[in-house]
Amino acid sequence: MIRTQIQLPNPLYRKMKSVAASRDWSLAELVRRGMESYVETCPEIREPEPQWDLPVLRPSGGMLRDPATLSLEADAVLDRLMEAPE
16 A cells, blocks of 8 residues: 545545544545545546548649659659650
């Protein structure tokens, strides 16, 4: 078992002592039982799912390309067309 310290407002502490005494429990027993009850009824907190973004589709059907590389490819295609024998 682990020992811990908590701070309680005076009115709550007095009420808890009264409840514990009426049941012939220690204050620690009252807190344990109260926390067990709370944990059983508390909904489970889940980690948020990572946000999923819809992929962007391009008419070319290919992957997204860096526009800076497209002009180099277009120039290479043009060069090949110019060099092709007629």
